[in-house]
Amino acid sequence: MTAAGSTTAKAGASTPKGKTAQSAPPALSIKAVEINPDCTGSRWTAGDLDHLARIIAIIAMGQATHAARIIAELLPSEPAIDHEALRAGAKQRLSITGTTKKQREVSQYHRDGLIFEAISWAAAQQATAGKALLRDPHISATTQGLDELMIELDKAGTDVTRATIFEDKCSENPDQTFQQKIMSAFKAHHENKRAPELVATAATLIEKAGLDGTEAAKAAARVLDKEFRAYRGSLAVTTDDDSLERRQSIFKNHGALKDIEASQRIGAVLITSGEVRAWFDELAGRAIAFIDSLAAGGS
Numbered sequence: 197m198t199a200a201g202s203t204t205a206k207a208g209a210s211t212p213k214g215k216t217a218q219s220a221p222p223a224l225s226i227k228a229v230e231i232n233p234d235c236t237g238s239r240w241t242a243g244d245l246d247h248l249a250r251i252i253a254i255i256a257m258g259q260a261t262h263a264a265r266i267i268a269e270l271l272p273s274e275p276a277i278d279h280e281a282l283r284a285g286a287k288q289r290l291s292i293t294g295t296t297k298k299q300r301e302v303s304q305y306h307r308d309g310l311i312f313e314a315i316s317w318a319a320a321q322q323a324t325a326g327k328a329l330l331r332d333p334h335i336s337a338t339t340q341g342l343d344e345l346m347i348e349l350d351k352a353g354t355d356v357t358r359a360t361i362f363e364d365k366c367s368e369n370p371d372q373t374f375q376q377k378i379m380s381a382f383k384a385h386h387e388n389k390r391a392p393e394l395v396a397t398a399a400t401l402i403e404k405a406g407l408d409g410t411e412a413a414k415a416a417a418r419v420l421d422k423e424f425r426a427y428r429g430s431l432a433v434t435t436d437d438d439s440l441e442r443r444q445s446i447f448k449n450h451g452a453l454k455d456i457e458a459s460q461r462i463g464a465v466l467i468t469s470g471e472v473r474a475w476f477d478e479l480a481g482r483a484i485a486f487i488d489s490l491a492a493g494g495s
Contacts (some may be wrong), residue, residue, distance in 0.1 A: 237443055246483060252311055256286035309365075343362045359398060392444055
């Protein structure tokens with residue numbers, strides 16, 4: 197049993213690839229789906245809700261780098277570090293707070309947004325087998341700016357082959373949210389109105405591949421070139437919206453981003469079983485239950 201306040205490195209977290217006693221299931225089921233001639237589609241469902249909840253918990257505990265390895269290598273979902281302060285912070289992030297109805301509604305929107313961003317990040321990690329460079333998902337509801345950026349490099353690790361800008365929104369009105377919020381952000385990027393932020397984020401990611409600061413900054417220049425740019429708008433939707441007709445309605449304006457190919461415009465949907473907010477409540481509850489099990493000495 198882990199003592200409260202102590203720091204414990206989980207033994208399973210450092211097990212070499214291919215040597216684990218048991219492989220975990222994929223966090224998500226990801227399938228390509230049709231939308232329209234202007235964009236490509238991706239459909240996500242939870243492969244195993246408990247496993248996905250554990251990954252969300254590990255990210256909320258500040259260990260996204262370890263979560264990426266879990267996803268890429270299908271490792272058992274245990275944190276690399278277990279500490280009372282990490283557990284407490286993660287539970288706070290995954291909980292709804294406030295004393296008034298309005299405060300609790302705002303808290304829920306922030307909480308669900310953080311979870312959905314983590315799911316979007318996990319989907320990118322899974323789809324690229326951990327080979328792309330991604331900024332860790334936000335773990336603070338007050339963090340503003342770019343939702344996420346994924347950088348893919350050539351085999352030499354020196355040139356950007358694709359820079360994908362993510363906009364992830366959890367909303368009960370996916371059509372309006374995509375048109376008014378996601379496309380607004382995409383258009384600002386497409387016109388390079390947020391170029392400094394984009395280059396700075398890209399350079400920081402590229403440094404992870406081993407380039408020094410100056411070379412990383414030079415390599416990041418490609419993110420300003422539309423030829424190497426992609427946009428992935430992601431929304432959580434219910435089974436009622438899980439159809440070609442609904443995807444066409446939600447993403448109908450994606451083609452407004454001009455001078456790029458359909459493969460550079462991506463519309464992604466996370467399918468929730470039941471009402472969106474209730475599904476995120478259940479996922480958060482499972483994540484918190486996993487965190488509590490760590491405190492009790494189990495996993």
